Amino acid sequence: MGEHSLTRALRELLLARRTAALGTRDEQGGVFVSMVPYAIDDRAHELVLHVSGLAAHSGNMRREPGVSLLVCAGETEGEPVHALPRVTLEAHARFAEPGSPDAERAREVYLQRFPEAEMMTTLGDFRFVRLALLGARQVAGFGAARSLPAEEVRRALTLAP
Numbered sequence: 275m276g277e278h279s280l281t282r283a284l285r286e287l288l289l290a291r292r293t294a295a296l297g298t299r300d301e302q303g304g305v306f307v308s309m310v311p312y313a314i315d316d317r318a319h320e321l322v323l324h325v326s327g328l329a330a331h332s333g334n335m336r337r338e339p340g341v342s343l344l345v346c347a348g349e350t351e352g353e354p355v356h357a358l359p360r361v362t363l364e365a366h367a368r369f370a371e372p373g374s375p376d377a378e379r380a381r382e383v384y385l386q387r388f389p390e391a392e393m394m395t396t397l398g399d400f401r402f403v404r405l406a407l408l409g410a411r412q413v414a415g416f417g418a419a420r421s422l423p424a425e426e427v428r429r430a431l432t433l434a435p
Contacts, residue, residue: 284430297342298334313387319428321405335367365405
């Protein structure tokens with residue numbers, strides 16, 4: 275049996291977009307949303323972020339590793355926005371230990387997608403964060419919505435189906 279068309283659509287969305295809205299919880303339990311670039315580690319089936327230790331979301335993820343990430347297709351002028359393809363990913367954030375093989379792989383994956391960020395990856399206050407995906411809610415258009423278990427989301431992160 276072939277791959278589900280919505281899984282293909284999810285992969286295409288994640289590859290087409292390079293930034294996402296990251297939702298974390300602050301010290302008071304409030305929701306904090308920020309924009310983050312992300313890369314895809316198709317071997318580990320995880321997303322990779324590169325964040326400054328000075329950023330509020332970094333402290334939030336260290337305190338509470340449960341995060342949400344929204345990736346949405348771009349708007350097309352003159353087209354309705356209500357059916358834009360999008361996915362909300364539920365994940366567990368894990369900081370890669372600097373100098374570890376995990377961090378080196380994260381850097382490699384991140385620089386494949388963002389070669390212009392090479393200098394930033396040498397700054398001492400930045401860290402790589404790996405997002406282990408726990409599930410998702412995908413909207414591929416009107417009447418095309420579904421909840422996905424972690425396994426199906428990881429399948430979408432396999433770049434060559």
